[in-house]
Amino acid sequence: MSEQHFLVVDDDEVFTRVLGRSLTRRGFQVTIAHSAEQARNLDSQTGIQWATLDLKMTGASGLSLIPWLREQYPEIRILVLTGYASIATAVDAIKLGADQYLPKPADTDQILAALNAVQPNLAQPVAHEPMSVNRLEWEHIQQVLQQHEGNISATARALNMHRRTLQRKLAKYPVKR
Template identity: 60%
Template sequence: MQDTAQRLLIIDDDEMFCHVLDRAMTRRGYEVLVAHDAEQALSLAGRHSPQLATLDLKLEHDSGLKLLPELLEVVPECRVVVLTGYSSIATAVEAIKLGAVNYLCKPADADEVLAALFKQEGDPDIEVAEHPPSINRITWEHIQKVLQEHDGNISATARALGMHRRTLQRKLQKRPVRR
């Protein structure tokens, strides 16, 4: 348990995930605030100044990467971990450049989230993959990068990739390809 309850802002449009993480963090002594969109997140951050936050990369109507600098402008000392079910190298790098302290792939449990929030340094001993990513993984990451560059606009992304919009939508509905 914490000596003084730190405030944690959970920003995610998945209500079940928010509920589960809220309960787990509350049990660990955190004061938890939950927002399901950018407007609600910025309002709560402005009123309550959370020290910690989890931010979903892909909110229903918003991009977590767009929200991240706005959130840090409101609460500059907040430690933010970006969570996503749509991980890619490009979005991980951008999240860190924009001020996130870490980046986690969902599903992540409360202990993983806390470890990511409080990790102070990189790990030079982390294992380097023996095999390069598959062509399917590289394709997935490229699609995610182009989608990010077009602010989540599927039609514009499909045009930029030279593919039919429905084909792109089908590809986006699939889970990320393993390495």
């Protein structure tokens, strides 16, 4: 069996170094890019079978890479990995062609398990309590932000919210369910 090539696209240098080292120990050839633009400039002669993409990076979002990666490497397995998980971005990632979506923090075992899963996890626990009001607000903000292609001012107008208030809410980590 030939060596499996794994692409890691994330602007967190510590995370990419740790993940890259762990994947290398497991027999993968690892290529690291710290931006979507850097990933697009990679040598396309190298067949990439696996990829993790960070959602929120400096420059373009990891979502912008999904269609390009699908075109370059039709058989690739793509995982969107993010510290800013929301239902809206998960749906967008899957619609664009990602195979899986995981919130950070995730370790190498979780990443590989998600990428190797071909079927949905039918044993996935279903929350027995509804989302908190704060979480619902956060999800709604993320959905409206996606509809306005990340434009903070347009999103604030659509939400009838002051732009600075919206920026403060977006700077916070996702609210617990």
